[in-house]
Amino acid sequence: MKSLQLTFVIVSLLLFLDCTTADDTTQINDPQPTESIYFPPISSEIWDTKSMSDLGWNETNLQPLLDFLEEKNTKGFIMLHNGKIVVEHYMNGHTATSPWYWASAGKTLTTATTGIAQDEGLLNINDKVSDYLGTGWTSTSLEKENLITNKSLLSMTSGLDDTLGEDISAENLQYIADAGERWAYHGVFLKLQDVVSSASNQSWNSYFNTKLKDPIGMSGSWIPFGDLNVYWSTTRSMARFGLLTLANGTWENIQIVSQNFINESTNTSQSINQAYGYLWWLNGKSSYHLPQSQIEFQGELIPNAPNDMFCALGRDDQKIYVVPSKKLVIIRMGESADTTNFALSSFDNDLWEKINLVIN
Secondary structure, three states: OHHHHHHHHHHHHHHHHHOOOOOOOOOEOOOOOOOOOOOOOOOOOOOOEOOHHHHOOOHHHHHHHHHHHHHOOEEEEEEEEOOEEEEEEEOOOOOOOOOEEOHHHHHHHHHHHHHHHHHOOOOOOOOEOHHHHOOOOOOOOHHHHOOOEHHHHHOOOOOEOHHHOOOOOHHHOOEOOOOOOOOOOOHHHHHHHHHHHHHHOOOHHHHHHHHHHHHHOOOOEEEEEOOEEEEEEOHHHHHHHHHHHHOOOEEOOEEOOOHHHHHHHOOOOOOOOOOEOOOOEEOOOOEEOOOOOOOOEEOOOOOOOOOOOEEEEEOOOEEEEEEHHHOEEEEEEEOOOOOOOOOOOHHHHHHHHHHHHHHO
């Protein structure tokens, strides 16, 4: 905990100049039945809002939702409808300009950046990882290593041993099954950042900033934390990324990442875990697997949430929920709601029970 607190202090200092004070004079426009999706300006904290009454939401149930969030250690919470802010609250000592870690919700940033590199013709997700990193990046035989593609890393089907911890040095990446034959939640996906760096002949940070972060006006930085590379940003920056995905990879009139890749990313990516795309979790499937388990659980990932929802789920309940049918992006940042978890928790279903009382 002391190391996490120290990291928070360091990150806060690093990101202080990257975050600007929220403008209290955000504009309010009445929605139109055929309104197009709204994108907040790139270099401004102005972000148009929309009232709950205009949407027909139940305003009397908002405060119980906020009380629940505060009780469950939430720091930042945002609800967007078609890009405009409907609900935005900060609690438990957090503010609009405070950075917080995405944890594994940030995996989807790697997904999008990999898709951009493929769109630019720099890489192909069906290629072997060793085409970009060279052979010997694992401790498996060359024959088994050559089975591992970039898509294997995106879909968590590398076949590498997930029981050996988050160390992704070659010595710790050991064979347990052929690529594609086993789904296991594993930090080896971070090798995709090395693939993108090699393919683009740029550092990961430089390519990410130029191609994804800056074009949609995000703040934040990648901060090494142990063997992991963790993204930290404001809650609004997380909302910007969720909005990009809701808009099928476009920002205003610019295609940041192709719609085809977004579609692939947010649909089942392999035959083992129906509820997993390219590092995105998928609701509405008949079964799912969870981190650190080979058990197939029957039923939907989050029964109280809409069937078409896909989500980025991070340790200690960092959440990006995207619901195309309802034009919603919902962000939750904070400490663990209950017990430490790696992705899904009971909090997801409990939170959606409260959200439904507001939006339905």
